[in-house]
Amino acid sequence: MSEEISYTMISLGxxxxxxxxxxxxxxxxxxxxxxxxxxxxxxxxxxxTCAFIESAVEESINTILDYATxxxxxxxVVAGCLPLRYGEDARESLPEVDxxxxxxxISDLPKLLNESLKIGPRSRxxxxxxxxxxxxxxxxxxxxxxxxxxxxxxxxxxxxxAIPMIRGRxxxxxxxxxxxxxxxxxxxxxRELILVAQDLCSYGTDLHIRxxxxxxxxxxxxxxxxxxxRLMYLHPNGFPKGLLDVMGTQQKVLPYLDIPIQHISSRxxxxxxxxxxxxxxxxxxxxxxxxxxxxxxxxxxxxxxxxETERDFMELVDFLDYAQIDRVGVFAYSPEEGTDAFELGDRxxxxxxxxxxDEIIKVHSEFAQKKNESRIGQIDxxxxxxYSPDTDLLLAGRLWxxxxxxxxxxxxxxxxxxxxxxxxxxxxxxxxxDFFGEIVG
Amino acid sequence: MNEMARHxxxxxxxxxxxxxxxxxxxxxxxxxxxxxxxxxxLRLVSVTLVSPxxxxxxxxxxxxxxxxxxxxxxxxxxxxxxx
Numbered sequence: 001m002s003e004e005i006s007y008t009m010i011s012l013g014x015x016x017x018x019x020x021x022x023x024x025x026x027x028x029x030x031x032x033x034x035x036x037x038x039x040x041x042x043x044x045x046x047x048x049t050c051a052f053i054e055s056a057v058e059e060s061i062n063t064i065l066d067y068a069t070x071x072x073x074x075x076x077v078v079a080g081c082l083p084l085r086y087g088e089d090a091r092e093s094l095p096e097v098d099x100x101x102x103x104x105x106i107s108d109l110p111k112l113l114n115e116s117l118k119i120g121p122r123s124r125x126x127x128x129x130x131x132x133x134x135x136x137x138x139x140x141x142x143x144x145x146x147x148x149x150x151x152x153x154x155x156x157x158x159x160x161x162a163i164p165m166i167r168g169r170x171x172x173x174x175x176x177x178x179x180x181x182x183x184x185x186x187x188x189x190x191r192e193l194i195l196v197a198q199d200l201c202s203y204g205t206d207l208h209i210r211x212x213x214x215x216x217x218x219x220x221x222x223x224x225x226x227x228x229x230r231l232m233y234l235h236p237n238g239f240p241k242g243l244l245d246v247m248g249t250q251q252k253v254l255p256y257l258d259i260p261i262q263h264i265s266s267r268x269x270x271x272x273x274x275x276x277x278x279x280x281x282x283x284x285x286x287x288x289x290x291x292x293x294x295x296x297x298x299x300x301x302x303x304x305x306x307x308e309t310e311r312d313f314m315e316l317v318d319f320l321d322y323a324q325i326d327r328v329g330v331f332a333y334s335p336e337e338g339t340d341a342f343e344l345g346d347r348x349x350x351x352x353x354x355x356x357x358d359e360i361i362k363v364h365s366e367f368a369q370k371k372n373e374s375r376i377g378q379i380d381x382x383x384x385x386x387y388s389p390d391t392d393l394l395l396a397g398r399l400w401x402x403x404x405x406x407x408x409x410x411x412x413x414x415x416x417x418x419x420x421x422x423x424x425x426x427x428x429x430x431x432x433x434d435f436f437g438e439i440v441g
Numbered sequence: 442m443n444e445m446a447r448h449x450x451x452x453x454x455x456x457x458x459x460x461x462x463x464x465x466x467x468x469x470x471x472x473x474x475x476x477x478x479x480x481x482x483l484r485l486v487s488v489t490l491v492s493p494x495x496x497x498x499x500x501x502x503x504x505x506x507x508x509x510x511x512x513x514x515x516x517x518x519x520x521x522x523x524x
Contacts, residue, residue: 051445054444057444057445057448058448061445061448061449061452062452065449065452065453065456069456082445085445086443086445086446089443089445089446090445092446093445093446093449093450094449337443337444
């Protein structure tokens with residue numbers, strides 16, 4: 001057997017990128033590379049980058065140069081959106097990087113490394129290459145849950161968004177392949193599967209599958225060891241008609257919907273090239289709440305778009321105050337080169353953008369705090385992920401209406417649990433978006 | 442030039458400045474060390490025991506060529522700070 005070579009890996013960006021990270025880790029393990037978290041001893045450094053907004057590009061570059069400075073001897077690989085977005089420019093600007101890896105070439109990585117590091121061929125390559133090419137080879141890096149990327153790329157043309165430019169047109173994975181991947185993830189300990197895509201609503205349209213998302217959910221619902229299915233990133237336009245029915249009949253689909261509206265002003269939405277109006281969004285939320293009582297809604301909004309006026313912004317604030325959406329993410333507009341909106345300039349000053357972000361957070365926090373406090377004493381289902389990162393005296397997990405990393409945590413002060421287990425938890429205390437509770441069953 | 446290239450350029454510049462600054466801080470500290478050494482009438486007995494960077498600093502301070510210890514071709518000549 002060939003000698004073992006250590007590598008380290010950093011994953012930046014969104015859950016969709018994390019799926020690629022897990023695939024890279026799988027091919028590395030199968031090729032006998034050994035993961036280490038000690039940067040100084042790593043012979044290979046891999047950074048899976050994000051580049052969809054300027055701040056993400058900066059973070060990626062800073063991480064690359066920090067690591068390259070820290071360990072200049074290692075072979076340096078950069079994967080993800082940075083090379084996809086900037087191609088040759090990235091190669092010229094970052095001479096520290098030895099190899100830029102596009103997602104479609106993940107399975108070739110060991111071969112490319114072997115050639116570059118001048119090490120002998122590895123006997124296991126052929127076997128795992130076939131496996132990876134069929135899309136199922138992943139190392140699970142998340143406790144008790146896994147992201148299932150059902151499609152990549154996006155066919156929409158939102159004026160501010162660089163994703164279609166980076167990731168290309170939408171390409172859905174076939175249902176059978178996703179079901180197999182889901183079964184493998186379940187075998188590795190994932191009790192919750194989180195379906196992610198740039199545009200979950202359009203899943204399967206490129207494969208000419210009618211009602212693709214609903215059909216996929218019915219298949220995933222049949223996997224015994226999976227308990228929860230969570231849906232993230234549903235565009236308000238094109239929300240599948242049958243989805244609410246499926247959520248009613250397929251018990252494992254959580255009543256949790258992440259629908260990024262970006263704005264509520266019809267004028268701003270039109271400028272953003274998001275072809276729907278305020279009434280459409282309000283009507284959709286009303287229908288969802290009437291059909292699925294107790295549903296948890298999450299949305300994302302963007303403030304400081306070049307054509308957003310104070311009046312537009314107040315319309316958004318009023319809407320959020322009225323709609324009482326359970327979770328709200330808010331971002332300041334970032335002008336991205338190559339997008340239609342870039343031509344409009346960056347008209348809203350940074351201080352004003354930040355003030356608008358703060359105002360949205362304030363309005364939402366007041367509502368969220370009251371709603372969260374009203375849950376004290378209630379018993380709800382929760383998934384346990386393991387010990388709290390801060391102390392072994394607490395267990396950490398999430399209530400059913402908390403998505404990982406963005407919706408806060410649940411800290412368990414009493415009870416026994418296994419990682420990935422789903423339990424009934426009595427909520428005893430609330431602190432912002434975090435809950436404290438005890439296992440009662 | 443795009444945002445990515447601009448940021449790379451800026452970071453490379455920052456890294457270079459940091460490295461140069463770090464080099465001069467080390468040089469400054471060594472200068473003080475030498476002065477203190479003179480005060481207590483100490484002499485540097487062996488440059489082979491100090492790091493190459495210190496040797497480079499010595500070469501600048503003393504304005505002479507110094508050796509870094511045994512090497513196959515004899516002495517290694519260092520006349521500039523290459524930090």
